[in-house]
Amino acid sequence: MDNSKRTAVLLVNVGTPDEPKVPAVRRYLFEFLNDRRVIDLPLIPQKLLVNLIIVPFRAPKSTKLYQMLWTPEGSPLLVNALKNRDKLQEALGDDFQVFAAMRYQNPHLRKVLHKVRDQRFGRLIVIPVFPQYASSTTGTIAQFVSKEIARWTVVPELRFVSQFYDNPTFIKAFTERIKEYRLESYDHIVFSYHGLPNRQVDKVHPEIASTECTCEQALPEHGKYCYKATCYETTRLLAKSLNLKPEDYSVSFQSRLTKNWLKPFSDQLVIQKAKEGVKRILFVAPAFVADCLETTVEIGVEYQELFEEHGGEKIQLVESLNDHPRWIETLKKLILEG
Structure with a gap:
């Protein structure tokens, strides 16, 4: 088949250790945290902080958490990435070739890009699977891909999907996931997103500090690529689709x-709600399209323990999209309709 007439599709997630053992976790953390977009401190302080403090002390602790997360199939993040690749390939057909890659560790983004280069596709669509844009996730993938492709003799037509927080099919997919649980049986719903340093958010709109922005109420014009603003907009869209009232949920x-x-x-909110007498919380994590350490362990285990310590009873984590058919449909539409 003439690949010059075909499109390569690259699904990219953040990454995962190769195995739940200290050396593998240390390698992952070393690569991840030395990324200048992840920890955007001046070079020398960053290197000292990461390599002398964070990685040596965090690797053993993180390994125990990964051991809780691991399944007989392996890391859920990687397992679902490969399932997404195969199901999307089936949905798209022979005019496309779908690849899965990780920004850090394996299957490493550089090696997968080399496969794309060697097969000489005429077009490349890159989808970082992060609904809301952030410099430390989508941004680092865009930078890496751009630098790598710049070295190629033949550069294919390139399209980059930078975010999809408001994509109707994405919202519908998460809505269906949430509706698998009886909302009326919970006292409160929490939409929890991965945090970012305020300084990284402020760089998107330096004229307006994130702590002073009104994006909690509506998406401002300057907020279309602001992580905080798009997280709140995702929540509003989900709340509308679920017919939730403002008092029903928190971000x-x-x-x-x-x-x-x-x-x-999020952890402080869990304590607050428990002290207010809330007994059952439904947790939704719309920044994650696949279950991982932050959902399964941090929310499902650590927050449950925290909630119980302060008088709560049950935290129920809504399963992420993983390989849900509606998620595959979302990816297909991002490719064909973008």
């Missing part, structure tokens, strides 16, 4: 490293 941000990250913090 929060998890996985923070310091107090200078996006607020409110």
Whole structure:
């Protein structure tokens, strides 16, 4: 088959260790945290912080968490990435070739791009599978792909899907996931997103600090590529599709490293709700299209323990999209209709 008439589709996620053992986790953290877009401190402080403090001390702890996450098939993030690749390939047909890659570790983005280069496709569509744009996720993938392709002798036609937080099929997919649970049996719903340092969010609109923005109420013109603003917009769209009232739900941000990250913090919200007498919370994580450490362990295990400690009873995590048919349909439409 003449690949010059075919399109390569590249689905890219953040990455996962090769196995739940300290050396593999250390390799993953080393590559991940040394990315200048992930920890955007001056070079020397970043290197000292990451390589002398964070990686050595965090790797053993993170390994225990990965051991809780791991399944007989392996890392859920990778397992679902490969399922997405195969199901999307079936949905698209022979005019397309679908590849799955990870920005960090394996299957490494560089190696997968080399496969695309060697097969000489006429067109390449890159989809970082992050609904809301952030420099430390979608941005680093765009930078890596651009640098790599710049070295190629023949550069194919390139399209990059930068975000899809408001895509109707994506919203419908998460709505269906949420509706698998009886909403009336929960006292409150929390839409939890991965946190970011305030300084990274502020770089998108330096004239308006994220702590002073009104994006909690509506998406501002300057907020279309602001992670915080698009998280709140995703929530509003989901709430509308579920007929939720404002008092029915909250938005929060998890996985923070310091107090200078996006607020409110999910763990603190869990404590607050427990102290208010809330007994059952339904947690939704619309920044993640596949279940991972942050959903299965952080929300499903750690927040459950925290909730119980302060008087709550049950935190129910809504399963992510994983390989749901509606997610495959979302990817197909992003490719064909973009």
